[in-house]
Amino acid sequence: MVAALLAYALLYASPYGLRVLTVAGVYALAAIGFQIVFGLGGALSLAHGAFFGLGAYATGILGSQWGWGFAATFPVSLLVPLLLALLVGLPVLRLESHYFALATLGIAQVVHLLAVNSPALTGGANGLPGVPGIVLFGWAVPRGLPLAAVVWGFVALGGLLAWRLARGRWGRALTLVRDDPLAAGTLGLDVGGLRLAAFALSAVYAGAAGALAVHTQRVVSPEVLEFPVMVSVLTIAVVGGRGRVAGAILGAVLLLHLPEWFRFLERSYLIVYGVALLATIVLAPHGLTGLLDRLFPARPAPLPKPEAPSGLAIANGPLLRVEGLTKGFGGVRAVDGVSLTLKAGTITGLIGPNGSGKTTLVNLISGLETPDGGRVLMGSADLAGQRPDRIARAGIARTFQAVSLPEGASVLAAVAAARLERDGSIAQAEAHALWALERLGAADLAAKPCAGLPAALRRRVELARALARQPAVLLLDEPAAGLTDGEKAELAGHLRAIAATGTALLVVEHDMGFLLPLAGHVLCLDQGRPLYEGPPEGVRSDPAVVAAYLGEGAR
Amino acid sequence: MITLQLLVNGLALGAAYALVALGFVLVLNATAAVNFAQGDLVMAGGLLGVALAPHLPGYLPLPGLLLLPVVLVLMAGLGLLLAVAAYLPLRRRPPVAVFISTIAAGIILQNGASVLFGPEPRAAPPLLGGGTLDLGGLVVAEQSLAIIAVAALLIAGQQWLFGRTQLGRRLRATAQDPEMARACGVPVTAMILITFALGTAFAGAAGLLLANRYFVTPTAGGDLILKAYIAVTIGGWGSVPGAVAGALLIALFEVGVSSVLSYPVALGLLYATLLVILVARPQGLFGEAARRRA
Numbered sequence: 001m002v003a004a005l006l007a008y009a010l011l012y013a014s015p016y017g018l019r020v021l022t023v024a025g026v027y028a029l030a031a032i033g034f035q036i037v038f039g040l041g042g043a044l045s046l047a048h049g050a051f052f053g054l055g056a057y058a059t060g061i062l063g064s065q066w067g068w069g070f071a072a073t074f075p076v077s078l079l080v081p082l083l084l085a086l087l088v089g090l091p092v093l094r095l096e097s098h099y100f101a102l103a104t105l106g107i108a109q110v111v112h113l114l115a116v117n118s119p120a121l122t123g124g125a126n127g128l129p130g131v132p133g134i135v136l137f138g139w140a141v142p143r144g145l146p147l148a149a150v151v152w153g154f155v156a157l158g159g160l161l162a163w164r165l166a167r168g169r170w171g172r173a174l175t176l177v178r179d180d181p182l183a184a185g186t187l188g189l190d191v192g193g194l195r196l197a198a199f200a201l202s203a204v205y206a207g208a209a210g211a212l213a214v215h216t217q218r219v220v221s222p223e224v225l226e227f228p229v230m231v232s233v234l235t236i237a238v239v240g241g242r243g244r245v246a247g248a249i250l251g252a253v254l255l256l257h258l259p260e261w262f263r264f265l266e267r268s269y270l271i272v273y274g275v276a277l278l279a280t281i282v283l284a285p286h287g288l289t290g291l292l293d294r295l296f297p298a299r300p301a302p303l304p305k306p307e308a309p310s311g312l313a314i315a316n317g318p319l320l321r322v323e324g325l326t327k328g329f330g331g332v333r334a335v336d337g338v339s340l341t342l343k344a345g346t347i348t349g350l351i352g353p354n355g356s357g358k359t360t361l362v363n364l365i366s367g368l369e370t371p372d373g374g375r376v377l378m379g380s381a382d383l384a385g386q387r388p389d390r391i392a393r394a395g396i397a398r399t400f401q402a403v404s405l406p407e408g409a410s411v412l413a414a415v416a417a418a419r420l421e422r423d424g425s426i427a428q429a430e431a432h433a434l435w436a437l438e439r440l441g442a443a444d445l446a447a448k449p450c451a452g453l454p455a456a457l458r459r460r461v462e463l464a465r466a467l468a469r470q471p472a473v474l475l476l477d478e479p480a481a482g483l484t485d486g487e488k489a490e491l492a493g494h495l496r497a498i499a500a501t502g503t504a505l506l507v508v509e510h511d512m513g514f515l516l517p518l519a520g521h522v523l524c525l526d527q528g529r530p531l532y533e534g535p536p537e538g539v540r541s542d543p544a545v546v547a548a549y550l551g552e553g554a555r
Numbered sequence: 556m557i558t559l560q561l562l563v564n565g566l567a568l569g570a571a572y573a574l575v576a577l578g579f580v581l582v583l584n585a586t587a588a589v590n591f592a593q594g595d596l597v598m599a600g601g602l603l604g605v606a607l608a609p610h611l612p613g614y615l616p617l618p619g620l621l622l623l624p625v626v627l628v629l630m631a632g633l634g635l636l637l638a639v640a641a642y643l644p645l646r647r648r649p650p651v652a653v654f655i656s657t658i659a660a661g662i663i664l665q666n667g668a669s670v671l672f673g674p675e676p677r678a679a680p681p682l683l684g685g686g687t688l689d690l691g692g693l694v695v696a697e698q699s700l701a702i703i704a705v706a707a708l709l710i711a712g713q714q715w716l717f718g719r720t721q722l723g724r725r726l727r728a729t730a731q732d733p734e735m736a737r738a739c740g741v742p743v744t745a746m747i748l749i750t751f752a753l754g755t756a757f758a759g760a761a762g763l764l765l766a767n768r769y770f771v772t773p774t775a776g777g778d779l780i781l782k783a784y785i786a787v788t789i790g791g792w793g794s795v796p797g798a799v800a801g802a803l804l805i806a807l808f809e810v811g812v813s814s815v816l817s818y819p820v821a822l823g824l825l826y827a828t829l830l831v832i833l834v835a836r837p838q839g840l841f842g843e844a845a846r847r848r849a
Binding site for chain 2: 116268282
C-alpha cells in the first residue's frame with residue numbers, strides 16, 4: 001500500500017491530485033487518533049472534530065495574527081486540544097456510552113458557537129486568511145509534492161507510534177476496557193486512567209491534523225469545527241476498520257478520493273459517506289482491513305513457553321478480614337453487617353437463598369459496589385470503598401457468575417490480560433498466562449478464540465485468568481454453575497490445589513453436594529444477614545438454614 | 556404582558572420539541588437504541604411540508620392542517636425504512652453499531668435534502684393562518700396556538716394508544732422487556748417497526764410545526780437531536796412524561812434567555828447546563844427510568 005501511494009504521488013499525481021492526497025494525509029492523521037479513543041477505547045467521542053478545529057484555530061490565529069512560525073504554532077496546536085481533553089475528560093469519561101457521545105457532541109457545539117461568535121479572536125464566520133506555510137528547520141515547504149511528503153511524514157510518524165501502542169500492553173489493556181470495563185477493573189487495570197489517556201492522546205492527533213489542514217488551506221474558518229469533519233473521521237475509521245492504524249490510512253485515502261468519482265453531487269458528497277458508513281456497519285463491521293484479514297488470514301503466532309510468575313509470598317493465617325459490611329439499594333438492605341475471615345490455604349463456602357446478598361458481598365469486597373459501612377481489611381489496609389483496580393492490586397481476584405470473556409480475543413490473550421498491569425511485555429504476560437492455563441489442564445485451549453467456547457470451558461478460562469493474577473484471596477461466584485458432575489469433580493480438585501498453594505478461597509455456590517465436602521468453613525446469608533457460620537457438617541442440620549431454604553413450614 | 560407572550564412562544568416551541576423528544580424516547584425504550592437521526596427526521600418532515608404545499612389545490616382552506624396527516628403517513632413510512640435499513644440488521648450488535656448506523660442515516664437525509672432543496676432556509680405554510688389573535692391585550696400568533704393544540708392532541712393520542720389499547724399494551728411490553736414479550740407471544744419485531752413509524756411520524760409533525768415560524772434548513776437536525784437528547788436526559792433517560800417536561804423546560808429556557816441576551820448565548824448556556832447535569836446528576840433531574848440492559 002505504501003509503495004502504491006508513493007508511486008502514485010511521484011509519477012502520476014497532478015497538482016490537484018497531490019492536494020487531495022495531502023488532505024487525505026491530514027484526515028488519516030486525525031483518524032489514527034480517533035482509532036485510539038474509539039477503535040481501541042470504545043468511546044464514541046464526537047468531540048474529535050472540535051479537537052481538530054482547535055488545533056486548526058491555534059495555528060491559524062497564532063500564525064496569521066501573531067506572526068508565529070511553524071516551530072511554535074505546531075506544539076501549541078497539540079497542547080490546546082490536549083488541555084481541553086484533560087479538562088473535560090475527567091468528568092465526561094465516567095459517563096456511559098450514549099451520554100459520553102452526547103456530552104462530547106455538546107462540547108463540539110459549544111466550541112463551534114464560541115468560534116463563530118468571537119469575531120475579534122477568530123474572525124467570526126469569515127475566519128482568518130493569511131496563515132503561513134510550514135517551515136521546517138529554515139526550509140519553507142512549498143505546495144505540491146513537498147507539502148504532501150511532509151504531511152505524510154507526520155502520518156508515518158503518528159501511525160508508527162499508534163501502531164506500537166496498539167500492539168503493546170497499553171493497547172491490549174485499552175481493548176479490554178472497551179470490551180469489558182468491569183472485568184478490566186478487577187484485573188488491576190485503571191479503567192478511568194486508561195480512558196483518559198486515550199482521549200487525551202486522540203486529541204493530540206486531532207490537533208496535529210487540524211494544524212496541518214490549516215497549513216494546507218492557508219485559511220482557517222468555522223468549517224474546521226463543523227460536523228462534516230467529524231463525520232468524515234468517523235466514516236474513515238469505520239470503513240477502514242475499527243481500531244486499526246492501517247484502516248485509518250486506507251479509509252482516508254479511499255474516502256478523500258470518493259467525492260472525485262461522484263463530482264455530480266458537488267458539495268453533497270457526504271451522501272456517499274453516509275451510504276458507505278451505513279453499508280460498512282451493516283455488511284462488514286470490521287471494515288476493509290477486517291475483510292482483508294479474512295481473505296488473507298495471519299498465521300497464528302507460536303505459543304510461548306509457559307513460565308511460572310515469580311510468586312508473591314502469601315502469609316499464613318488470616319489474609320482478609322471483613323467487618324460489619326453493609327450495603328443498601330433503595331430501601332433494601334442487600335448486605336447487612338456481614339463479617340468473615342478468610343485464612344490462607346482455606347476454602348470458605350458462601351451460601352444462601354437467591355437474593356440473600358452473596359453476589360453483592362463479593363462485589364463489595366472486590367470494589368464493584370461501594371459499601372455503606374464496614375471494613376475490608378487486608379493486613380492493616382482498609383480496602384472498603386477503594387477502586388476495583390486498587391483492590392485487585394492488593395491481591396484479591398474474582399470470577400463472575402455470568403462469565404464474560406472478550407469475544408474477539410484468543411483464550412491466551414484473554415488470560416494474559418490479567419498480567420498486563422504487572423508484566424513488562426506481552427510475551428511475558430502470555431508465558432505467565434499459559435502457565436495458569438496449564439495448571440488447570442487447559443493449555444490446549446490457548447490458541448482457540450473465546451467466542452464459541454462451551455460454558456464449562458469458559459468458566460475454566462475465567463478461573464485461569466483470575467489465577468494468573470496469583471491472588472492471595474480468590475473470590476469465586478458460582479464456579480460450578482452449569483457444569484456436569486464430572487466437570488464439578490475436576491473443578492473441586494483444581495480448587496483444592498489452588499488452596500494448597502496458600503491462596504484463601506471464597507466460593508459462592510448453590511450445589512451443596514459440590515461445596516460442603518470442599519469447604520472447611522461455611523457462611524450462610526439470608527436477606528443480607530449472617531444466618532449460620534461454622535463447619536460444613538452443621539449446615540444441613542441447622543434449623544434456621546433449613547427454614548431459609550425450604551420456607552418456615554418445612555421445619 | 557411581554558412575559559406572557561414569551562411564555563406562549565416558549566410553550567409553542569416546547570410543544571414541538573416535546574414531539575421530537577417523545578419520538579426519540581419511544582424508540583429508545585422499544586429498542587434500547589439511540590436514534591441519532593431523529594433531528595434530521597424533523598428536518599425531513601419540515602421540508603416535506605415545504606415540498607407538498609404547492610401541490611395542494613389553492614381553493615382549500617387551512618393548507619398546513621391538511622398537510623399534517625399526509626406528512627404523518629409519509630414520515631411513518633420513512634420510519635419503517637429507517638428501522639429496516641439501520642436498526643433490524645444490527646439488533647444483536649453492541650449499541651454503538653446503531654449509533655453509527657443512525658448517524659449515517661442522518662448524513663444521508665441531511666445531504667439528500669441539500670441536493671434537493673439547496674442550503675437556504677424554507678418556510679412551510681402555517682397550520683391555520685399567519686395572523687395574530689388579540690386575547691384581551693395579549694397578542695399571540697395563531698400559529699403558536701395551533702402548534703400547542705396539534706402537539707397536545709398528538710401526545711394525548713399517543714397516551715391513549717399506549718394506555719388504553721391492546722396494541723399499546725403490546726408496545727409497552729416490548730419496551731419493558733423484549734425477551735419476555737416475545738415469550739408471551741407479542742410480535743416484537745412488528746412492535747419495534749410500529750414504534751419507529753410512530754417516533755418518525757412525530758418527528759415529521761414537529762418538523763411541519765416548526766418549519767413555519769422558525770424555517771427549516773438541511774443542517775437543522777444537529778441542534779434538534781441535541782435538544783431532544785437534552786430533554787430526555789433532563790427528564791430521566793427513558794421516561795415518557797419526563798421527556799415532554801424536559802422539552803418544555805428547555806424551550807422556555809431558550810426563549811427566555813434569547814429575549815434577554817441572544818440565541819447563540821441561549822444555545823451555549825443550554826449545552827453548558829447539559830454538561831453540568833450530565834456530570835453532576837447523570838440520572839437526570841427526575842431519576843432514570845430505563846433500566847440497564849446488559
